[in-house]
Amino acid sequence: xxxxxxxxAVAAVCTVTLTAQKVQINGGGATFxxxxxxxxxxxxxxxxxxxxINYQPQGSGFGVQQIMAQTVFFGxxxxxxxxxxxxxxxxxxxxxxxxxGADVPVYNIPGVSADxxxxxxxxxxxxxxxxxxxxxxxxxxxxxxxSLPNADIVVVHRAEASGTSFIWTxxxxxxxxxxxxxxxxxxxxxxxxxxxxxxxDGVTALVKQTPGAIGYVELIYAINQKLSYGVVQNAAGEWxxxxxxxxxxxxxxxxxxxxxxFRVSITNAPGKGAYPIxxxxxxxxxxxxxxxxxxxxxxxxxxWALADGQKACAPLGYAPLPASVVKLELEALKQIKxx
Amino acid sequence: MMTSPRVRRLISNTMMGLCILAVLIALVPLAAILxxxxxxxxxxxxWAFFTELPKPVGEPGGGMANAIIGTLIIxxxxxxxxxxxxxxxxxxxxxxxxxxxxxxxxxxxxxxxxVPSIVIGLFVYVLAVMPFKQFTALAGxxxxxxxxxxxxxxxxxxxxxxxxxxxxxxxxxxxATRGRxxxxxxxxAALPGILTGIMLALARIAGETAPLLFTAFNNHYWSxxxxxxxxxxxxxxxxxxxxxxxxxxxxxxxxxxVLVSIVLLCSILARLATRRLERMHG
Amino acid sequence: MRKSRQATGAGDVWFRIGTxxxxxxxxxxxxGIAVVxxxxxxxxxxxxxxxxxxxxxxxxxxxEFGAYAFIWxxxxxSFLALAIATPVALGIAIFLSELCPRALRTPxxxxxxxxxAIPSIVYGLxxxxxxxxxxxxxxxxxxxxxxxxPVFSGPAIGVNLLSAALVLAMMIVPFTSSVAREVLKxxxxxxxxxxxxxxxxxxxxxxxxxYYARSGILGAVILGLGRALxxxxxxxxVIGNTPxxxxxxxxxxxxxxxxxxxxxxxxTTNLHVSALVEIxxxxxxxxxxxxxxxxxxxxxxxxxxxxxxxxxxxxxxAG
Numbered sequence: 029x030x031x032x033x034x035x036x037a038v039a040a041v042c043t044v045t046l047t048a049q050k051v052q053i054n055g056g057g058a059t060f061x062x063x064x065x066x067x068x069x070x071x072x073x074x075x076x077x078x079x080x081i082n083y084q085p086q087g088s089g090f091g092v093q094q095i096m097a098q099t100v101f102f103g104x105x106x107x108x109x110x111x112x113x114x115x116x117x118x119x120x121x122x123x124x125x126x127x128x129g130a131d132v133p134v135y136n137i138p139g140v141s142a143d144x145x146x147x148x149x150x151x152x153x154x155x156x157x158x159x160x161x162x163x164x165x166x167x168x169x170x171x172x173x174x175s176l177p178n179a180d181i182v183v184v185h186r187a188e189a190s191g192t193s194f195i196w197t198x199x200x201x202x203x204x205x206x207x208x209x210x211x212x213x214x215x216x217x218x219x220x221x222x223x224x225x226x227x228x229d230g231v232t233a234l235v236k237q238t239p240g241a242i243g244y245v246e247l248i249y250a251i252n253q254k255l256s257y258g259v260v261q262n263a264a265g266e267w268x269x270x271x272x273x274x275x276x277x278x279x280x281x282x283x284x285x286x287x288x289x290f291r292v293s294i295t296n297a298p299g300k301g302a303y304p305i306x307x308x309x310x311x312x313x314x315x316x317x318x319x320x321x322x323x324x325x326x327x328x329x330x331x332w333a334l335a336d337g338q339k340a341c342a343p344l345g346y347a348p349l350p351a352s353v354v355k356l357e358l359e360a361l362k363q364i365k366x367x
Numbered sequence: 368m369m370t371s372p373r374v375r376r377l378i379s380n381t382m383m384g385l386c387i388l389a390v391l392i393a394l395v396p397l398a399a400i401l402x403x404x405x406x407x408x409x410x411x412x413x414w415a416f417f418t419e420l421p422k423p424v425g426e427p428g429g430g431m432a433n434a435i436i437g438t439l440i441i442x443x444x445x446x447x448x449x450x451x452x453x454x455x456x457x458x459x460x461x462x463x464x465x466x467x468x469x470x471x472x473x474x475x476x477x478x479x480x481x482v483p484s485i486v487i488g489l490f491v492y493v494l495a496v497m498p499f500k501q502f503t504a505l506a507g508x509x510x511x512x513x514x515x516x517x518x519x520x521x522x523x524x525x526x527x528x529x530x531x532x533x534x535x536x537x538x539x540x541x542x543a544t545r546g547r548x549x550x551x552x553x554x555x556a557a558l559p560g561i562l563t564g565i566m567l568a569l570a571r572i573a574g575e576t577a578p579l580l581f582t583a584f585n586n587h588y589w590s591x592x593x594x595x596x597x598x599x600x601x602x603x604x605x606x607x608x609x610x611x612x613x614x615x616x617x618x619x620x621x622x623x624x625v626l627v628s629i630v631l632l633c634s635i636l637a638r639l640a641t642r643r644l645e646r647m648h649g
Numbered sequence: 650m651r652k653s654r655q656a657t658g659a660g661d662v663w664f665r666i667g668t669x670x671x672x673x674x675x676x677x678x679x680x681g682i683a684v685v686x687x688x689x690x691x692x693x694x695x696x697x698x699x700x701x702x703x704x705x706x707x708x709x710x711x712x713e714f715g716a717y718a719f720i721w722x723x724x725x726x727s728f729l730a731l732a733i734a735t736p737v738a739l740g741i742a743i744f745l746s747e748l749c750p751r752a753l754r755t756p757x758x759x760x761x762x763x764x765x766a767i768p769s770i771v772y773g774l775x776x777x778x779x780x781x782x783x784x785x786x787x788x789x790x791x792x793x794x795x796x797x798x799p800v801f802s803g804p805a806i807g808v809n810l811l812s813a814a815l816v817l818a819m820m821i822v823p824f825t826s827s828v829a830r831e832v833l834k835x836x837x838x839x840x841x842x843x844x845x846x847x848x849x850x851x852x853x854x855x856x857x858x859x860y861y862a863r864s865g866i867l868g869a870v871i872l873g874l875g876r877a878l879x880x881x882x883x884x885x886x887v888i889g890n891t892p893x894x895x896x897x898x899x900x901x902x903x904x905x906x907x908x909x910x911x912x913x914x915x916x917t918t919n920l921h922v923s924a925l926v927e928i929x930x931x932x933x934x935x936x937x938x939x940x941x942x943x944x945x946x947x948x949x950x951x952x953x954x955x956x957x958x959x960x961x962x963x964x965x966x967a968g
Contacts, residue, residue, distance in 0.1 A: 054596060063424045063611075067424070082585075082586050082587050086580055086914065089916065099500050099501060188914075189915030216912055226911065228611065237781065237785075249611040375852075378850070379850035385736075387748070389739075389740025390757065399779065400775050403775050404767075455667070455668045456674075458668045459669055462668070463665050466665075466669075468672070471676060474940055474941065477871055477872075477936070479679050480872060481933075481935075481936030481939075485906065521871075522872075526865070529836060546661065546663060546664030564828070567824055570765040574767060574769050574770070577882060604771075605882075623768055623770075627767055
């Protein structure tokens with residue numbers, strides 16, 4: 029009798045230890061949401077100490093590559109996967125928006141500390157190399173009252189492919205037919221002019237060091253590195269400065285026509301108060317993942333992130349998702365096969 | 368043609384002066400970089416840095432303890448893979464001189480030395496990560512090891528060549544086989560130099576990021592398992608340095624400082640070991 | 650030409666096979682990399698053929714790929730770095746092995762090796778924060794007559810070929826100097842002493858040592874060159890990443906390793922991936938070609954040269 033009790037006790041202890049064993053889930057992708065993701069995974073780990081979600085920010089393309097190779101459980105991308113890539117994937121991949129981000133035009137003009145106003149076409153012409161001086165008529169027209177010097181504009185863009193570039197070129201394609209036909213929207217384009225910086229940090233450093241420079245970076249870089257960034261005219265004709273509120277407003281307008289797979293661009297979004305160079309960032313997961321245990325955990329995590337997690341966004345400079353989008357996502361999460 | 372002794376002495380002194388200048392030229396950027404790293408990173412070096420895991424931005428403290436252990440592990444793996452291959456290949460090229468294959472091995476080593484670290488990382492990714500659908504510390508160690516091989520091979524070869532033939536012939540005359548003569552006499556004579564080659568190779572790979580991105584991945588948590596992703600100082604430093612937060616930037620510099628110190632420490636230990644060996648062999 | 654004794658006896662056979670197996674592993678690794686690179690670049694090899702080497706346009710969106718700008722940038726930056734670094738490295742090696750007072754020898758050796766221990770990312774970040782502004786200031790300080798020369802022309806940006814070459818030079822120096830120093834240390838002292846006994850100056854005796862060790866010195870230089878050709882991270886942060894071949898050292902350019910690192914993770918089309926892999930293959934081929942050429946060079950040098958015996962200094966004037 030006592031021997032059986034001992035065996036049962038050992039079995040119980042073993043089961044407890046095994047179930048208390050840590051689960052590590054690997055994910056990788058976009059660098060832009062890394063700060064908020066690392067906060068989320070850390071907070072979630074505090075609530076569920078056996079769950080370790082290991083996220084590595086190595087670029088949106090890396091995230092897409094690795095989820096397709098199935099070396100990670102989930103990917104993350106600032107750019108929705110195109111149809112041909114989805115077709116090549118070994119299973120159906122679903123997109124789940126998590127937070128919103130924005131690209132801002134940053135500049136370094138000695139003597140100018142005011143917020144400059146840019147229209148879409150002006151930005152496109154600057155990056156096309158057609159506007160070459162800061163006191164060009166097109167720029168001064170929108171900025172009466174600011175004395176702009178007769179200095180050369182030095183364009184700074186990204187060297188490597190990135191979701192940030194995709195958002196920027198996607199916007200430029202929408203506001204400038206010439207940009208759309210000549211250059212196009214992609215995370216890696218044949219830039220007609222300008223210097224290349226590596227990463228958001230590289231562009232930041234170049235803009236800071238080069239008088240007369242203009243570049244584009246994620247909003248959180250501009251805020252944290254104290255760069256001057258401009259105000260952009262949105263589709264409703266207003267001058268919109270990137271902020272948590274204006275970026276969320278851009279997404280709210282999109283919720284009405286949200287496609288079922290959440291793959292939508294919200295640049296140049298209609299609606300009042302919307303900041304025109306905004307974008308979702310997505311987490312990518314298989315609809316029928318192989319590892320069901322990890323799937324259960326990730327679905328639970330997503331539900332938490334879409335609710336409590338969103339509260340951590342604003343303090344870190346991220347715009348939370350509008351409630352309408354969250355509702356649609358919670359529905360979509362039910363499609364993930366957990367058995 | 369006779370150049371006057373005075374001119375020759377002048378040339379000699381000038382050249383020697385230039386050599387001293389060369390040393391100074393090298394020390395200036397070294398001082399600049401060290402100053403740069405220390406001034407930005409020293410402030411973040413505290414007990415927490417060496418014992419804690421990374422924390423999300425905004426939370427004070429946090430460290431790179433797992434990355435320090437991880438770097439030691441994968442560099443150790445790399446060395447275990449590379450030292451035998453490198454040293455024995457160097458021995459082969461230098462000592463099996465009747466073989467034409469030796470030239471091919473030398474070309475292979477020199478060519479491998481020029482392969483970018485990212486290409487080696489992708490090669491190991493295709494070979495060791497994709498088939499198993501798993502990022503592993505072993506893959507990272509393999510990538511770093513491949514990068515170490517050329518330096519060790521070529522340094523070993525060149526130094527073995529410079530050992531006087533008389534030593535080798537003396538050993539043969541005493542009845543040793545070729546292998547015995549090489550490993551008991553020639554290799555120990557060249558050992559300090561071979562160790563320098565190994566330390567250089569180690570210094571090189573300890574500072575590499577690109578090959579690890581596709582192989583060892585990185586890990587925010589404690590992990591010493593060889594079949595799981597593992598943290599490394601270089602990737603962690605890279606991630607922090609390219610972020611928008613000044614606090615993370617400071618931690619990145621601290622991490623770089625720790626990395627340089629680890630390599631320096633290994634180098635000192637290796638030097639002490641060679642000095643002991645040199646003393647033993649007279 | 651050295652003719653070695655033939656392998657005799659079982660012990661020698663084991664020695665040959667044993668070490669040969671490890672050498673074979675090395676060759677297999679290199680061969681494996683070449684094969685993988687070849688197979689995964691088949692798309693662009695088929696599409697562009699040899700035109701890929703000459704093509705000057707790199708446009709991932711339109712699918713037009715040409716590697717000329719990258720080949721140019723790689724060779725230009727690496728050889729410029731080599732030209733800067735080799736004299737410095739050899740100077741250090743000579744100093745440490747012949748001139749340096751014993752007490753200073755170890756600390757100075759450490760300091761030069763410390764340069765090798767600095768992570769490449771730190772070089773890149775230091776480059777962008779300190780070196781790039783310095784290069785820009787230097788360029789702006791040059792007189793106009795100099796700046797009109799094609800090799801010094803262009804606007805003062807800072808991220809350019811010169812910055813990359815300087816960073817590469819700093820990375821090369823510790824490797825070349827450490828290996829060269831070990832090589833010079835291993836030269837039998839009798840060589841130098843014999844030259845001095847014949848009345849040569851310090852420098853002339855050093856030349857004799859250098860000549861004796863020329864194979865090792867060349868090996869050290871080649872190791873440095875390989876380091877430069879393959880460096881990825883540090884270069885891409887300071888070179889400006891502009892795919893346009895230019896003569897000016899102040900123009901932003903692009904290297905093969907940098908473009909692979911920058912674009913691989915996000916390469917969207919199979920053609921793009923294939924183009925990047927083919928660039929890796931090209932770099933492989935370029936490295937191999939340089940190695941073969943330099944080996945031919947040293948064989949040439951060995952065949953023609955005879956050692957010039959320095960004339961003795963008349964008694965009474967030596968020292």
